[in-house]
Amino acid sequence: MTAAVVLTAERLSIAFGGVAAVQDISLQLQAGEVLGVIGPNGAGKTTLVNLLTGYLKPRAGRMAAAGRDYTGLPPHLVWRRGVVRSFQAATSFASATVAECLQIAVDSGRRGSSLGAMLGGMLRPRAVTDVAGLLADHGLQDVADARPDALPYGRQKILGMAIGVAAAPKVLLLDEPAAGLTHSEALAIGAQITRIAASGVGVIVIDHNVRFMTEICARLLVMAHGQQIAMGPTAAVLADPAVIAAYLGDLDG
Amino acid sequence: MGITARRLSIVVVLLVIAALPLVGSSFAIVLASNMLLLAIGVTAVHLVMRCGLVSLCHGGLMGIGAYCSVWLMMNTALNFVPVLLCSGLLTAAAGLLSSAMLLRLSGKYFVLATFVFGEILRMIFVSATDLTGGSNGIFGIPFPMRRTMSPVELYYLIAAVSLPCIGAVAWLLRSRFGNLLIAVHDNERLARSVGCNTVMVKTCAFTFSCFLVGLQGSVQAHFVRYIDPTAFSMVESINFVIPNVIGGMGSLTGTLLGVVFVALVPEFLRGFVQAQYIVFGTLLVLFMAFLPNGIASIGALLRSRGALR
Numbered sequence: 001m002t003a004a005v006v007l008t009a010e011r012l013s014i015a016f017g018g019v020a021a022v023q024d025i026s027l028q029l030q031a032g033e034v035l036g037v038i039g040p041n042g043a044g045k046t047t048l049v050n051l052l053t054g055y056l057k058p059r060a061g062r063m064a065a066a067g068r069d070y071t072g073l074p075p076h077l078v079w080r081r082g083v084v085r086s087f088q089a090a091t092s093f094a095s096a097t098v099a100e101c102l103q104i105a106v107d108s109g110r111r112g113s114s115l116g117a118m119l120g121g122m123l124r125p126r127a128v129t130d131v132a133g134l135l136a137d138h139g140l141q142d143v144a145d146a147r148p149d150a151l152p153y154g155r156q157k158i159l160g161m162a163i164g165v166a167a168a169p170k171v172l173l174l175d176e177p178a179a180g181l182t183h184s185e186a187l188a189i190g191a192q193i194t195r196i197a198a199s200g201v202g203v204i205v206i207d208h209n210v211r212f213m214t215e216i217c218a219r220l221l222v223m224a225h226g227q228q229i230a231m232g233p234t235a236a237v238l239a240d241p242a243v244i245a246a247y248l249g250d251l252d253g
Numbered sequence: 254m255g256i257t258a259r260r261l262s263i264v265v266v267l268l269v270i271a272a273l274p275l276v277g278s279s280f281a282i283v284l285a286s287n288m289l290l291l292a293i294g295v296t297a298v299h300l301v302m303r304c305g306l307v308s309l310c311h312g313g314l315m316g317i318g319a320y321c322s323v324w325l326m327m328n329t330a331l332n333f334v335p336v337l338l339c340s341g342l343l344t345a346a347a348g349l350l351s352s353a354m355l356l357r358l359s360g361k362y363f364v365l366a367t368f369v370f371g372e373i374l375r376m377i378f379v380s381a382t383d384l385t386g387g388s389n390g391i392f393g394i395p396f397p398m399r400r401t402m403s404p405v406e407l408y409y410l411i412a413a414v415s416l417p418c419i420g421a422v423a424w425l426l427r428s429r430f431g432n433l434l435i436a437v438h439d440n441e442r443l444a445r446s447v448g449c450n451t452v453m454v455k456t457c458a459f460t461f462s463c464f465l466v467g468l469q470g471s472v473q474a475h476f477v478r479y480i481d482p483t484a485f486s487m488v489e490s491i492n493f494v495i496p497n498v499i500g501g502m503g504s505l506t507g508t509l510l511g512v513v514f515v516a517l518v519p520e521f522l523r524g525f526v527q528a529q530y531i532v533f534g535t536l537l538v539l540f541m542a543f544l545p546n547g548i549a550s551i552g553a554l555l556r557s558r559g560a561l562r
Contacts, residue, residue, distance in 0.1 A: 053446065086446075091443045094439050104436045
């Protein structure tokens with residue numbers, strides 16, 4: 001493997017009231033790679049995303065972006081290390097237009113503190129960021145001036161992803177990007193994820209839809225009860241008897 | 254509204270404000286002075302509201318600016334301009350210190366905490382009799398420029414402080430910082446993910462709004478020339494919030510219309526002192542029931558009605 005490692009996690013653990021939500025999860029992610037995380041409900045997938053992006057602090061374990069440790073930092077400082085996430089529900093900035101949402105994301109994620117932004121704002125009016133490229137990349141040009149909640153759900157999910165991309169990530173974590181979508185909408189999201197990865201971003205995708213995941217992920221991490229059941233190339237993992245027992249086994253029963 | 258129409262209306266409003274003493278009665282001038290003063294605090298609270306926070310301590314914070322200003326004018330040889338700035342800065346410092354505690358809270362908990370903080374400030378004003386004269390207040394506060402000033406001169410002084418304050422907030426809302434405010438207001442969780450230090454944004458907005466309300470306290474003390482703690486109670490804090498509700502919390506223009514409305518309605522009801530509060534209260538309820546986005550949304554409402562036809 002020649003690609004640079006953009007994200008490493010070593011034995012991450014967190015417990016809620018004695019229940020181990022995530023236990024000893026380790027992973028490595030390379031630039032341009034799409035790693036899938038699957039597992040039954042309550043397996044700890046979203047908790048893992050919360051840990052890796054600073055929304056929760058791990059009880060034990062370390063994580064690093066491009067070799068630099070960022071364990072325990074809050075989300076906006078995790079962003080400085082290039083790690084950005086999307087949320088399970090389609091999330092955007094409701095009072096802004098689609099174009100403004102992207103501009104807000106670019107502005108939020110620009111170097112310089114809020115104090116700098118405030119003092120800078122005193123000196124010059126709104127810095128107009130060129131979001132035309134971002135809109136085009138995600139096929140959102142025709143709805144640039146629409147409110148996010150006026151879009152069909154599938155495009156709201158695309159917008160959520162575009163907001164993440166606007167923050168210029170090196171690692172992008174997508175929490176159920178295809179949940180609640182039709183198969184064709186999921187295909188569009190999948191193609192979008194493949195394009196994002198092709199631009200050199202390391203992507204971690206969480207989803208239930210195994211068919212969707214098989215199409216976009218080169219590697220899979222399977223979790224159950226907060227623990228790793230299997231990790232490796234997609235085809236090998238899905239053939240693993242332990243995975244079939246723990247996760248896909250339900251299908252037989 | 255296009256940019257040209259917007260600029261044109263701003264110019265017209267500024268001309269009206271500048272020309273008012275030429276045509277207005279002395280009553281109109283005092284009314285306009287009060288309106289411009291109120292507009293500072295209302296604008297300051299508006300800035301905090303744009304983060305999604307409703308503050309009920311700005312009345313108390315205004316007291317810090319007022320007492321600081323009066324003390325400096327009566328005990329030092331400083332001119333009014335440095336005194337004004339000191340009052341603003343001291344209030345901002347108090348706001349910054351308190352924000353370390355207040356901004357840990359959000360929603361109704363923030364409202365409650367600021368309410369308590371405002372009352373603590375008022376009680377300090379009542380108790381610190383050496384500095385504030387306690388409940389008796391302070392009489393004979395000098396005019397700002399150390400000589401007698403006519404109402405017209407005071408009016409222009411107030412405008413010279415108030416308009417830049419409003420302008421600064423309007424400018425901020427349109428700047429990159431305004432985008433950060435939208436991010437914090439709409440979706441704090443998402444904002445943090447894309448790199449926004451949401452606590453810092455709220456701290457900056459709160460501290461700057463305290464600076465503004467400190468300026469108001471200073472000018473108001475020398476305009477009214479008598480202060481006591483009741484002027485900085487919760488009632489004053491609520492007076493800063495009401496125009497935001499009536500005018501529309503998402504629009505500074507609407508909020509300023511709310512200031513005009515709130516300042517004018519009691520004048521029309523002067524003849525019915527008893528009924529005044531009833532009418533005013535009823536109007537407020539009607540506004541919240543039928544126009545939750547305030548005066549600012551009337552235009553959009555009419556447009557959507559028109560589109561339906």
